[in-house]
């Protein structure tokens with residue numbers, strides 16, 4: 001079997017066009033969606049992510065505000081800047097680029113963002129809403145996975161989904177979204193015994209581990225759908241996922257590549273959440 005490659009870049013472009021249309025509509029009602037991104041310190045990767053987010057906002061007709069703070073900024077200063085943004089009517093989404101310097105308490109910072117503007121979907125209130133199936137901002141990467149599958153015409157209901165990875169931003173919420181859509185979900189992590197016994201049962205296998213080529217063909221059932229969330233560099237410095245693409249794509253029915261798979265969906269869903277927040281602000 002040769003897997004169909006799920007083209008995340010193409011699906012992200014389609015979604016972005018839809019978002020841009022909605023932005024136009026909102027603007028005609030006098031509301032321009034606005035995203036504030038806070039960047040603390042000078043982490044090179046963080047700066048690249050932030051620049052991409054700003055660029056995408058502009059492409060879609062949204063406002064984006066970058067707030068840069070020095071590495072040594074105090075936690076209080078950061079919290080009071082967030083508080084200002086919480087009350088700024090022009091700002092519908094607030095994103096604090098992680099990781100933060102060690103002297104700042106990340107949990108406290110995330111919890112200081114108004115749940116109504118938490119477009120990353122990391123606030124415990126929004127996580128609780130997600131778990132209970134309420135209207136909320138869904139975390140962008142897991143949300144992006146669900147949209148990829150939906151756009152590919154893959155139904156999740158009744159499928160056995162195995163998620164390898166249980167981080168708060170990817171693995172855990174991904175499993176929850178699958179559960180919300182009536183899948184049977186198994187989580188695996190670094191303490192899981194006999195990983196392959198679990199992964200080989202997956203109708204849909206989600207790899208969110210952060211280790212290049214971690215999932216090989218012998219982890220995968222013939223005909224499985226394989227979603228590779230990993231963004232890693234291999235020994236040659238080339239971008240790669242967690243899945244050994246060449247061998248797994250011969251066994252899977254569908255597979256997401258890296259790059260151009262899940263990656264482009266993450267930023268797209270951030271834009272979607274910012275748009276949603278702006279639209280909902282009209283009725284608040």
Ligand code: NDP
Pocket residue numbers: 141164165166167168169170171188189190191192195208209210211229230231232262263264266
């Ligand atoms: P974390 O490092 O926070 O989590 C990794 C998870 O993998 C942990 O739950 C860990 O288990 C598990 N794990 C580690 N080693 C093993 C092992 N040997 N066997 C089974 N499980 C293992 O990473 P993230 O969730 O933040 O990210 C995962 C990957 O996704 C990274 O490559 C990251 O760059 C990428 N990523 C991609 C995004 C995108 O837009 N496409 C967005 C965010 C992340 P334990 O909990 O026991 O430690």
